[in-house]
Amino acid sequence: MAQPKIPRGQLIQDLEILKRNLEAYHTGLYTYCSKETLDAWFETTQSQLPDSLTAYEFFRVVGPLNSLIANGHTYLHINPATREPHLNIPSFGIYKYQDSYLIKSTQQDEYQHLIGHKLVTLNGEPIGEVFQSLMKYRTRDGNNTTMPAEELQHYFALTYSLVYGSTETIQVTYQDDQGRSQTINIPSIPAEGNVAPSAAELLYDEGGVHFEIKDSVGILTVQTFNQAALEKVGYLAQLQSIFSEIAAAEIQHLIVDVRNNGGGNTPMVEALLSYLCDQPFVFYKGVYQAHRQWDTSIIPAVAEYPKISLGWAYLKKDPNGLYRITITDGIKKVHPQPNVFRGHLYVFGNGNSLSAAGEFGSFIKHHREATFIGEELGGNQVQNTSGQDLIMLLPHSQLAVKIPFVLWKMNVDTENDGHGVQPDYWVRNTIQQELSDEDAVMKFALKHIADLREGR
Structure with a gap:
């Protein structure tokens, strides 16, 4: 059954509700997009609306707002609960390597x-x-493209059908083993039961930490900074044990792998940094939000406002016009651990190193010597707007919107160029390595360390 059409007047109401709430609560709204540009986008979009659209058609119109605002914790998406039951999607997944796009998987044996x-x-x-x-439909932090590229590869089939439309088949032209172009028609498959798992599953939000020593190199993998997940595995005790082992083994080269770490909570990052930075530090320069209380007259029928905000009783008006949060994570001095690591540090990151993982990389980059290997970290190295969110459904289209409202400014001395920490050595699996479950980044790093030891 086809989706119902939504009259133009109701679509305009959805746009107005979206704009008013973004302006009221999104503390980082104009970080990468000026007010003039955003106002013009809403005006142009409204003026070009036809007499009616389905929810999917409306998403195709407004979805590029994700990349215009360019805040990695902001999103505007189709509500999964209202997804069309007969939506078809491509049956194959893709993998991006430099400027090439390759078929990584297929759900059809033939x-x-x-x-x-x-x-x-x-x-x-x-x-x-x-x-x-x-x-254009994927969010990101500023000018970063590794984050949206990773997300798009993960959700390619669904995103393709939402934007290009649902079809029974898709015509695919590919290069065969001799480099010749071949064209075939591949049947689509139902989205129901075949959509990729959630980003939380992708980014190991229920993971923990793993440590091993290989060729006298310490390898510490931190799968998440999610506090609830890490407390389940005794994270603080694990760190103490790991760095005691590093000291006892006199390890001089340590790898910290935060690839596919989707972020989490500041205290978990600070705990790790206390073993890596040999001077006392404060993680954030400041933490802010744009409002002091909710204006429930804006969207009382469809919004669910968070019941508790970070330190609202301790908000102080700042000269920058925002409210500074004076009691929250990341603003107290942290002291180094007795067995702090002072040797050679290597950080692995990629486009899925988001939010707190991006902050971790940034703090390391600007507060101690380290070598970064992999790809640009997906999280911005200067600030992000996150932590607490307003989740809402636009009343007529039922598009889902997440508006973050706490602005966290990192304690680093660098201009915000809209990027995460860049690698000193860019390394990514080729499609062959990816399919073989190899790890090109680890292979490169271990050889690099061996070469340093040999003086090469």
Whole structure:
């Protein structure tokens, strides 16, 4: 059954509700997009609305707001609860390596032979253009592209169908083993039961830490900074044990791997930093929000306001016009641990190193010597707006909106260029390494360390 059409007047109401709440509560709204640009976007979008649209069609119009605002904790998406039951999606997944797009997986046995092959076009459109069109619908922090690229690869099939439409088949042109272009029609599959798992599953939010010593190199993998998950595994005690082992073994080279770490809570980051930074530190320069209380007259029927905000009883008006939060995480001095590591440090990161993981990388980058290997970290290295969110459904289209309202400014001395920490050595799995479950980053790092030891 086709989705019902929503009259233009109701679509305009949804746009107005969205704009008013963004302006009222999003403390970092104009970090990467000026007020003039955002106002013009809303005005143009409203003026170009047709007489009616379905929820999917409306999403295709307003979804690029995700990349315009460019705040990694802000999103505007189709509500999964209202997803069309008969939506079809491509049956294959893709992998991006530099400027190439390759078939990584397929849910249909008869197309297994396509895995690893380079895509050329989808339904006649060059795959690079398709990918960049879909990137507009993915959020990111500022000018960073590794975060949205990773998310888009993960959700490619669903995003493609939401933006380009649901079809029974999709025409695929790919390069065969001889480099010749071949075109076939691949049947689509139902979205129901076949959509990729959530980002939380992808980013190990229920994970912990793992430590091993290999070739006299310490390897510490931190899968998440989620406090609830880490408390389950005794994180603080684990750190104490790990760094005692590092000291006892006289380890001089330590890898900290925060790839696919989706972030979490500041105290968990500070705890790790206390073993890596040999001087006392304060994590944030300041923590702010734009409002002192909720204006429930804006959207009382469809908003669910958080009951507790961070330190609202301790808000102080700042000269910058925002309210400074004076009691919260990350603003007290942290002292180094007795067995702090002072040796050579290597940090692995990628586009899925988000939020607190991006902050961790930034603090290391600006407060001690370290070598970064992998890809640009997905989280911004100067600030982000996150921590507490207003979750709402637009009343007519039922599009889901998340508006973060706490602005966290890192205690680092660098200008915000809209990027996460850049790697000193860019390394990413090729499609062959990815399919073989290899780890090109680890392989590179261990060889790099061996070369340093040999004086090469």
